[in-house]
Amino acid sequence: MPEQSPLELAEGDPFGPHNLPYGVFTTADQPERRRLGVRVGGHVLDAGAAAHALGSPYAALLDQPGLNPLMAAGRTAWRDVRRALTAWVTVPAHRPDIEPLLHPLGAVTMHLPYEVADYVDFYASEHHATNVGRIFRPDGDALTPNWKHLPIGYHGRAGTIVVSGTDVTRPSGQRKAPSDPAPVFGPSVKLDIxxxxxxVVGTPSRQGSPVELASFRDHVFGLSLLNDWSARDIQAWEYVPLGPFLGKSFATSVSAWVTPLEALDAARVAPPARTHDLLPYLDDADEEEPGGFDLRISVSLNGRVISEPPFSTMYWTAAQQLAHMTVNGASLRTGDLFASGTVSGGRREERGSFLELTWNGTEPLELPDGKRTFLEDGDEITLTAWAPGPDGTRVGLGEVTGRIVAG
Known part of the structure; x- marks a missing residue:
């Protein structure tokens, strides 16, 4: 019997032609040559080579060592390239040209898929913000007075964004417990996820020109899972009066795969009901397209699922975050990355951080290898997710994995 084509995917494969996320890979025989690829099932297609083989007008955008040129090309190019890729992997006549350009995922090395320009992290889950407020302000208001009026965020460190699979070195810094007479220096003892x-932003904007809610799709190329590693003890001591700094800047892990927004059309949902009137630039009540995404995330510690946060519960949407991020005239650049903030639901098993899961270490997780409050050296965290796709399919998001190593 002839060998089955790698383009003949199992029914329900979450990385089928309805998905087609982008990544950057190298092969063992050419480890220095980075290539733009598209995931198809358990393989990655060399997109640039495919474009040349089929005489595509998009070869200049796809024969690249990263995603930035394609992202900068704009929404029309994103749509047209995606349509071409879909045809290349589904039309039988293209198989003789395409099949030799497919590489098994296990035979390639994945890299950061784009050059990060700026990085902003938000705080958009009401469940997460409420939990944090109750932990640290048990006798006060859980939410700060501004929380329901604007998406709170901070400007992070773009240079320490790392691709999935990169080890994370336990950071050191100053920390001071309330009972300590003075701060001490050493490795974090409350390392968290x-x-x-x-x-990720594709199309830039001009400085001085805010990006409106309705322009979200014109600027944002796609999305990925992200793990914002956090040293809670370092963060707690440095946090007042400014925002996160060394407690966050040592590493942020992102997936090797960027899922185009168009692949998630069937996953668009309305955000939770608003409890406060919003200023016009954030008011999405009359937007034609719902601003939320129904993403089902799973968090695993050493192979065991410990949480399943639902992204559909996020109070502030990515479009609102983009609008707020630029309302003062700040410009966008190709490769800008902005993150949602911790995703948490209303139940304990839906909390997206150890800070919440263990209530700042006072309620340890019971695991087969013992109790856990925060991360230990050798622990490996993996985030996976899927979203509803067209016609009952599932759209898989590329995983994010990181292992903690001693500093």
């Missing part, structure tokens, strides 16, 4: 979703 934050299960998030990151959105």
């Amino acid at each position: 934050e299960a998030e979703v990151g959105f």
